[in-house]
Amino acid sequence: EADIYQTPRYLVIGTGKKITLECSQTMGHDKMYWYQQDPGMELHLIHYSYGVNSTEKGDLSSESTVSRIRTEHFPLTLESARPSHTSQYLCASSDPGQGTNTIYFGEGSWLTVV
């Protein structure tokens, strides 16, 4: 079972509010990711990190930002939420094993912006 945790699981906030989605993993993985997924749709990579102080933008343009100050922690922040940000956000981390790379997901954070 994957030891990767996301909070909050569900959140409803007003337009213009700042929100941080938390993600922590206890597996010692260097690589971490944030994906955005609308219901029944495919995953879109919005940010990833290869380790402490490393952050990169993914394939899908996003107004969010991320930081990686500690290996186990990869928070995602929206400075000013808009209704178009309503979606499920999935945090993930991957196993750096030689030839056995596997990606594990958190339970997701459902964000609704009203």
Place this chain on the structure above:
Amino acid sequence: GQQLNQSPQSMFIQEGEDVSMNCTSSSIFNTWLWYKQDPGEGPVLLIALYKAGELTSNGRLTAQFGITRKDSFLNISASIPSDVGIYFCAGQRAGNQFYFGTGTSLTVIP
């Protein structure tokens, strides 16, 4: 980013039937992964495959890493109502990010 071609897109089957789904790509992958996602939840890893030709089982689930390294298959035997959900594949090339299939929605009719 690149998407893997996953089929079928959806399946409606009777309880007890077997299920097959597959993912294909034009690129060679070193890793194939299969996940199940329930509504409102994150994807849960079912089976991981790391070698061409590898056949791995997890209970009633069996997955294979295609010999060409460009495809993978997932089979579910004797389906039950709790198998309902979205199944999707993921692949990874050496040192690169993961690519995901578009998902197969499975409905099991009791």
